[in-house]
Amino acid sequence: MNPTVGSVSALSTPATATAHTIRIVVADDHPVVRFGVKNMLLSEPGFAVVGEAEDGDVAITQTLELEPDILLLDLMMPRLPGLEAMRAIMARSPRVKILLLTSTISTQQVIEALQIGARGILLKDSVAGDLANALRAVVGGDYWIGGERVANLLKALAELTQRAAAATERKTYGLTPRELEVVRCIVEGCSNKDIAKQFGISEETVxxxxSNIFDKTGVSTRLELALFSIAHKLVEMD
Known part of the structure; x- marks a missing residue:
């Protein structure tokens, strides 16, 4: 293990830390992410990074030894994935509030994480703007979901479950996001020229x-495609 990882004395903890300081362990396999989070929190009063972890196993050890107020835990950790590490931590130290840190996450994973005990999900591309607010929400007893503070977890879980069910019911037949956009245009009655202008592409590309859409859906005309799309809910119409 890197000697600086997991060593409280080796970390940059504000000299003004008090009994009211929120103690945080940052668990992410990328040193740049850990460094970035620590730097962001240096300018935020009331927070102190007291530990770091580069994989799931170390995250468990650091959390149980240091007993931080919050664990910022990467979802995709080596050796032991974030959700598995969280299960182990919650079983032995349920007081610790865990905020998952991730680049991408499915609705089903969000539901699973919240059911296990996560206090929220923080997307890495939103860290710069949301980190302090997310931490304060969690410290205050609320949750951080979808980039905002959530007080009613049951309501949020119900909405997420409905969203996951709708996504499961909706089959895309292997169509790419751009192809689905083209399908929507066809349903709206757009010509190839209209579609090309809307997306800034050539009519040949359209x-x-x-052609790819016809192959994937098994239809052969624009009318058949529109009817197929409506019947199979390929696109959501306003």
């Missing part, structure tokens, strides 16, 4: 998209 024709290639349509």
């Amino acid at each position: 024709k290639r998209h349509l």
